[in-house]
Amino acid sequence: MAKNADLGAARTAKKDEFYTQLTDIEKEMRYYRKHFQGKTVLCNCDDPFESNFFKYFALNFNRLGLKKLIATCYYSSPIAGQQLQYGCDANGQMTFYFEDKGVEENKSKRPYKAVVTQVYDKKGDGGVDMLDVAELFRSGENELVELEGDGDFRSPECLDLLDEADIVVTNPPFSLFRDYVAVLMEHQKHFIIIGNVNAITYKEIFPLIMENKLWFGASIHSGDRKFYVPDDYPLNAAGCGVDEDGKRYIRVKGVRWYTNLDLKQRHEEMILVKRYNPAEYPMFDNYDAVEVSKTCDIPCNYDGVMGVPITFMDKYSPDQFEILGCTESEGKGFSHGLWHEDSGVAQPLIDGTRKYKRIFIRNKHPEPPKEVK
Numbered sequence: 001m002a003k004n005a006d007l008g009a010a011r012t013a014k015k016d017e018f019y020t021q022l023t024d025i026e027k028e029m030r031y032y033r034k035h036f037q038g039k040t041v042l043c044n045c046d047d048p049f050e051s052n053f054f055k056y057f058a059l060n061f062n063r064l065g066l067k068k069l070i071a072t073c074y075y076s077s078p079i080a081g082q083q084l085q086y087g088c089d090a091n092g093q094m095t096f097y098f099e100d101k102g103v104e105e106n107k108s109k110r111p112y113k114a115v116v117t118q119v120y121d122k123k124g125d126g127g128v129d130m131l132d133v134a135e136l137f138r139s140g141e142n143e144l145v146e147l148e149g150d151g152d153f154r155s156p157e158c159l160d161l162l163d164e165a166d167i168v169v170t171n172p173p174f175s176l177f178r179d180y181v182a183v184l185m186e187h188q189k190h191f192i193i194i195g196n197v198n199a200i201t202y203k204e205i206f207p208l209i210m211e212n213k214l215w216f217g218a219s220i221h222s223g224d225r226k227f228y229v230p231d232d233y234p235l236n237a238a239g240c241g242v243d244e245d246g247k248r249y250i251r252v253k254g255v256r257w258y259t260n261l262d263l264k265q266r267h268e269e270m271i272l273v274k275r276y277n278p279a280e281y282p283m284f285d286n287y288d289a290v291e292v293s294k295t296c297d298i299p300c301n302y303d304g305v306m307g308v309p310i311t312f313m314d315k316y317s318p319d320q321f322e323i324l325g326c327t328e329s330e331g332k333g334f335s336h337g338l339w340h341e342d343s344g345v346a347q348p349l350i351d352g353t354r355k356y357k358r359i360f361i362r363n364k365h366p367e368p369p370k371e372v373k
Contacts, residue, residue: 018227018252020171020194022052027219028257029056032192035167035261037065042165044153045172047073048114048144053170058133061119069116070161074151111151113161115143154183162187167261169193178204181258185213190261192217197254200313201357203331209313210323217257218265221314224253256314269320272300272363281306282350286343287327287335289360291350301367305338307348307358324360335360 043053054071061069114137121128122135137144149155153162153172162168162183168191172180177195182204184191199205208214224239228249235241239251274280276299281290289305292298295312305324316323325336328346338360339346348355 018171018174018229018250019050020052021226021228022056024220024225025052025056028192028217029060029169031218031263031265032259032261033064035190038067039166040068040070040164041066042161042168043069043071043170044158044162044168045074045170046071051170054114055130057169058116058119058130059128061116067117069114070165071114072147072151072153072158072161073111074153110146111149112144112146115145117142153180159183159187162189166190167192178202181205181208181214190259192257192259192261194255195258197256197310197313199256199258200310201326201330201334201359203334206326206330206334210325212318214258214260215266215316216313217259218263220256222311224251225255226251267317267319269317270295270298270315272298272367274299276302284355285349285352286340286345287348287358287360288338288340289358291348291355291358293355298363300363301369302363303366305360305362307355307360310357310359312359312361320364321361322364324362326359327357329357 041057043051043057046053048054048058048071051071051073054069057064057066057069116133116136118136118141119128119133120136122132122139122141133142136142147155148157152158166189168184168189171194174196177199180193184193185208200209205214226249228247231248233248233250235248235250237250240249242248274297276290280297281292281299281302283290284307287307289307290302292306292308295308295315298306298308298312307327310326325338326334327348328335328339343349345354348358
């Protein structure tokens with residue numbers, strides 16, 4: 001019960017019910033095409049007829065060679081049932097309504113699961129779209145049924161669906177990112193999910209980064225991203241607005257894809273052009289490492305420990321660098337002996353000035369010193 005309350009509170013208080021744009025999903029998924037063949041994909045934070053994750057996989061079901069697509073939604077989702085309205089009749093049979101036909105503000109709405117095993121031109125109009133997907137639900141060729149519980153991703157029935165899946169792809173509530181990843185790791189699932197860049201230094205996440213059990217995806221490395229939000233979401237910040245279709249949106253900075261599926265791009269090494277000199281790369285006052293303030297300034301010939309910005313992870317290749325730890329401000333013991341505890345300051349210091357949190361790395365193959373002729 002506490003878990004359900006946690007999820008409801010996260011969605012209400014944290015206002016992190018963000019809905020990913022289809023274009024952002026398409027840009028990332030193209031790097032994983034080989035991974036989807038013959039697999040069951042689960043989108044377990046997604047109302048099927050609002051979620052662009054469900055839409056992407058349903059409309060690309062055959063091209064990707066999917067075995068099955070499963071989507072579930074949480075009962076309090078503000079968008080549940082907005083496009084394909086649904087409810088239950090007196091006999092408990094699920095019925096469907098499209099929004100232009102109207103549907104009473106139904107108290108019978110429940111969380112549900114959508115299970116797709118086939119997608120084809122059901123209407124016979126020469127193309128495949130979401131209306132075909134809806135018709136395949138109506139005809140019973142695919143399955144759309146109520147969940148017994150509330151759709152919490154940690155509930156027993158949703159965990160059963162998780163066990164059935166090969167790959168999980170979704171945008172979980174940012175405020176529950178730690179819990180969500182913990183569930184995925186416990187069930188040993190492959191995944192492609194969206195989270196905040198700062199999540200890499202969470203005490204629950206950073207050890208997975210260090211052990212190469214989780215890394216950034218391929219398509220987002222900077223800037224902000226547009227997310228749709230519920231109708232009651234306040235549009236107070238810069239970059240918020242309403243699009244031509246009347247949908248409210250915000251722009252969120254520091255967003256990244258997280259995955260544990262291997263990518264060719266992950267093994268592309270940085271071209272390092274700068275060379276080490278003590279004047280440009282001072283030692284931290286309280287850590288046994290030199291400061292590298294920009295990822296592009298990593299020296300090619302330094303074989304010691306370097307403290308780099310967390311955005312280094314956008315360029316990280318496990319073939320080129322070893323991650324040794326991060327600043328103690330992110331968790332006790334995270335520096336793995338690099339911190340001078342007697343300093344009493346966990347944030348990195350240069351000449352007494354505090355710096356933002358750092359990840360500590362070492363170049364696996366530094367260039368040898370130049371010979372003096």
